[in-house]
Amino acid sequence: MDELKVVAFIVALVGGAVGAAAVMTWFERRMLGIWQDRLGPNRIGPFGIVLVAADMLKLLGKHDWIPPFADRPVFVLAPTAIVIAMMLGFAVVPFAPDLVVIDMNVGLLFFLAMTSLAVYSVLLGGLASNNKYALLGGLRSAAQMVSYEVFMGLSLMGVVMLAGSFSLPTIVEAQSQLWFAITQPLGLFVFIIAGLAESHRLPFDLPEAEHELTAGFHTEYGGMKFAMFMLGEYLGLMLISCMITTLFLGGWLGPVLPPIVWFFLKTFVVILFFILLRAAIPRPRYDQLMSLGWKVMLPITLINLMLTGAIALWQSGGMP
């Protein structure tokens, strides 16, 4: 791709991702409604989709208030970090062959780094708010990150071993025979859970936990700053779904339909699955989350890693 094309693609990607995140707020509420035998928002426009615009208008019109006790610069900058980090994460997602902003040979590591950076947003937002609930939310988020980051990375190492590369297009190409979802079921399972925890989605939304912490780390936020946090959360959800598609569900690979359609179709199914999780699964207690992470998920990941390594070694013709 020449430079102009790349710039155009980036602009389209940023616009598309933000737009999709906005539409997703509506879509998620509709799906939750269907699964909970309700209707969900259905008043404005066809199926209530204009609600997205109404929501945006409302958020734009809100008083942009900064609490006098807050740490002002950090308070203002914290919500941007999550959006920037998640947006950067999209740079390495291969939507189709040659349709990727940058094909890094360490693409997977870049993705992991960016999702880790996003946690700073929550952490600093909670800290800068100078509010006990926000602080508790930030604290939880930090602990959650420490325990889930470890096996999030490790769970992907099996995929890397089988593909022999950190580059995401290469990983997709390596699945032309068999998806890694079939050869790496444990890796997929662990990555889904870690991804949920990473994007603070509902079963693991302990940093927000509106029943215990009012709204957790964004208690003091309102208007567009709050919208940035929500945008970041939905971008995170989409990024994780894109990564699951890329790493485990064969990315753009598929018969008949063009590659990009396959990619979005698979991503859509994964997003639906995440919304289903939100509709069905209650939030665990804080200590349950931690003990699940360290006592169950980490061992599973290590076993998976060991088995994958052994099989890879055996297939390549025994010990080197």
Add this chain to the structure above:
Amino acid sequence: MLALLESLRSQLVTMGRVLGHTFTRSETVQYPEQKPYLAPRYRGRIVLTKDPDGEERCVACNLCAVACPVGCIALQQGVNDDGRWHAEFFRINFSRCIMCGMCEEACPTYAIQLTPDFEMCEYERTSLVYEKEHLLIDGPGKYHDYNFYRVSGLEIAGKQKGQAQNEAEPINVKSLLP
């Protein structure tokens, strides 16, 4: 370990069940377009009914005001020239009313009744204070044939003692005859 697998199974079953709800009907009643059925006994807006002859049933006995747990009823009694009792004013503050129906239960003349109407929103709170003319309706409400003055022993113009339904003639206490 076994407990963990069991909890995992339970979560998967939950997800399956919730997924099954994709195909169940929604319970939502789309209210302004689609009105739910309200039984005649539904406790909504309070009315003051009239008897079959078109006279006010309320005798302003104050029992409803006494029964009211939130004290939202205020009234004062007056006596007509024909001997009937009536309310000089009758005021219900619907911003306090909790639609409990105690007043209806307390009413000895079936005058005060609750109706299946709950759509009484107002932009001003004072508009929720209903006076007697707002409360009065022309019909007899839920009790079509009941007429308090016909069954009670109270003497009014055109009905002397002993002329009410099932009422015996007054006993002449000065007579020795049975």
